Amino acid sequence: METPVVTPIHESLTAPAEGLEGRAERWLDGLAEGLTEYGWMSLDVRDLLGGDLLAALKQEVQILDRTDAMQKAGIGRGNDLVRDRSVRRDRIAWLQGITAPQAALFEFFEGIRVGLNQRLFLGLKRFETHYATYHPGDFYKRHLDSFQGRASRVVSLVLYLNEGWRPEDGGALQVFNRDSEHEVCGTVVPEMGRVAVFMSEEVPHEVLPANRTRHSLACWFRQDEVPLPL
Numbered sequence: 052m053e054t055p056v057v058t059p060i061h062e063s064l065t066a067p068a069e070g071l072e073g074r075a076e077r078w079l080d081g082l083a084e085g086l087t088e089y090g091w092m093s094l095d096v097r098d099l100l101g102g103d104l105l106a107a108l109k110q111e112v113q114i115l116d117r118t119d120a121m122q123k124a125g126i127g128r129g130n131d132l133v134r135d136r137s138v139r140r141d142r143i144a145w146l147q148g149i150t151a152p153q154a155a156l157f158e159f160f161e162g163i164r165v166g167l168n169q170r171l172f173l174g175l176k177r178f179e180t181h182y183a184t185y186h187p188g189d190f191y192k193r194h195l196d197s198f199q200g201r202a203s204r205v206v207s208l209v210l211y212l213n214e215g216w217r218p219e220d221g222g223a224l225q226v227f228n229r230d231s232e233h234e235v236c237g238t239v240v241p242e243m244g245r246v247a248v249f250m251s252e253e254v255p256h257e258v259l260p261a262n263r264t265r266h267s268l269a270c271w272f273r274q275d276e277v278p279l280p281l
């Protein structure tokens with residue numbers, strides 16, 4: 052009698068193609084590892100956010116720019132606000148999350164907030180975000196985004212919205228070593244879909260003078276429930 056041929060069933064063993072959620076989880080794993088090990092990370096979010104959303108965000112900042120809705124940025128907030136043009140020259144507009152692209156972006160940021168809390172136990176309660184435009188000649192000298200012990204801004208994220216950025220366009224983000232503040236440990240080119248993420252209280256950084264209009268979006272994940280001064 053012949054031995055029956057048993058056909059193995061592969062289908063149920065094959066994992067379903069990794070969806071957006073799986074990719075986002077992997078992306079968050081990499082981000083959490085980078086923040087733990089180096090205090091900062093530069094990553095690409097083009098695939099996660101999609102070209103259409105990035106283009107829509109860029110269009111928003113360009114419209115705000117043309118309508119004079121962008122305000123000269125200060126250092127600190129509320130009564131502490133200082134507009135020191137020798138330190139910082141960009142213009143900003145805070146996002147409310149009410150337009151469709153902003154709502155989609157806020158969903159992405161909320162995923163990062165929850166994902167980092169799960170992985171790093173940071174107790175991030177909320178985030179705040181603004182558009183920024185640097186016109187030719189604008190810069191932001193070396194600084195920290197938060198003062199240690201304030202437990203306000205904990206993680207900073209900058210998303211860049213510029214297609215075809217070339218080295219001669221300037222405006223790179225220089226990241227300094229968290230243990231030796233004059234040592235540059237990384238440079239991030241502000242190209243469309245690229246993000247820089249770093250620990251707000253630890254990592255000094257600087258925006259070099261831009262030679263071309265430079266659009267970005269900055270987001271801070273905060274530990275305080277109600278707004279406290281930086």
Ligand SMILES: O=C(O)CCC(=O)C(=O)O
Binds near residue numbers: 223
């Ligand atoms: O645009 C960047 O690359 C960084 C901006 C920044 O450091 C800030 O807004 O605090």
Ligand SMILES: [Fe+2]
Binds near residue numbers: 256
């Ligand atoms: Fe900053």
